[in-house]
Amino acid sequence: MDAVNFFANVDWAEIWLATGDTLIMLFGSLLFTVLLGLPLGVLLFLCGPRQMFEQKGVYALLSLVVNILRSLPFIILLIVMIPITVLITGTSLGVAGAIPPLVVGATPFFARLVETALREVDRGIIEATQSMGASTRQIITSALLPEARPGIFAAITVTAITLVSYTAMAGVVGAGGLGDLAIRFGYQRFQTDVMVVTVVLLLVLVQVLQSVGDKLVVHFSRK
């Protein structure tokens, strides 16, 4: 069997379309995840034990919500979310239908990582900034977030890679993308060649995300 015959079933136009869908789902949902998860992570951090706005009740509630969303298998979340997704985007299908569940699935995860990254910042930094007469908002924007930047970029990287695997599952609700292709052609129609191509493309995507993320972390570590 030569190389050309092995890829007989591969419709390259379909592959590129699916790759595009995966990338749109990934970066679309990553954008909203960061926009929602960053403030949520900051809030979790501030309300947490021995922090600036220690609020046992608020922290317990936020923690509970975050933990529930995190423990829900994504495939279940996809289905549970359908009515809400329709409400937001008007459809539960396609790329637009996949983004809301992806965001809801990834945001709690990302928020926890942000909280952890902020906790890693030396308390002395907060004290020093307070001693300069900074307001709480200034402490967050001028000291905490810049100091936690390497940790936050690491969190974005991990979240992006998690989202790649979530997008594959989103195929179940008709979202399209590489994962969908792999399931429909590679698995259900026994087209090994399609499976190989999609897996390789997903692998390349994850590799690129990880190395770009690592570079950003190193760059902002300022060592």
Place this chain on the structure above:
Amino acid sequence: MIEFQHVHKTYRVAGRDIPALNPTSLSIENGQVFGLIGHSGAGKSTLLRLINRLENPTGGKIIVDGEDVTAFDANRLRRFRQQVGMIFQHFNLLASKTVADNVALPLTLAGELSRSEIDTRVAALLARVGLTEHAKKYPAQLSGGQKQRVGIARALSTHPKILLCDEATSALDPQTTASVLQLLAEINRELKLTIVLITHEMDVIRRVCDRVAVMDAGHIVEQGSVAEVFLHPQHPTTKRFVQEDEQVDEGEQRDDFAHVPGRIVRLTFQGEATYAPLLGTVARETGVDYSILAGRIDRIKDVPYGQLTLALIGGDMDAAFARFTAADVHMEVLR
């Protein structure tokens, strides 16, 4: 002037009240370098943080230049803190910002100066602490002493009237400590800045402070001018700190003294008296012979001092004592 009026602080830990600072009254004059010395847990760090209210007192008043700091609301407190610089044992520089941006931070937070005004002031401050060529570096690329210089430049950026130093030299080697202390002394002299520093090393107090308070278990147990406290310590805690600094072991010293005959006195000279040829003169005139058992000659801030422990034998002892007492020295008869 910084005035503590019956200030106390208790922490609530696991349902129990732990006193960190017992009711304390204290005043620190403007332009002074005031040292607080104590072992860890003595309450010195709490006392320091009460001044800029990083800690809030449980009771009492803290008056700075006639204003009650304890009554400030959040806004007033923020403006007050801009007039109080602070440096830290572990420097607490932002690793994500360059040296210049670290120094500029208090100014950008205050938001009162334009970018170019800030740049000018930062350049002047970096020149002041000798770090001009490091402006674009990140803290991780600097040595400990350089980091503390950045800390000092940052603390001075808003032209504060008070500088709080939290164990500022405890993480530095002796040579770097000396240069950082020298910088603090220069700043105090040139900018007429009030400096409050805490330390557990008597040497730091001796080099830069005008006045000192000794703390033990949440109390100020002794305070006074550095010369007075350093040369004539009263409280056991103070004596221990002085001995640590002089590296004297009291037990060994007692054994040494047991071997020598005659009377034992300790003479303390300060200022010009340090250089007067007193011992030789007295020995010649009274026929009292002496041997030196222990001694040191050093400086307290800029004033030279000497402290000698002598064994005196033979001759006219009363006349010798009278001559020492009459001279510009302090005499203690140990035996």
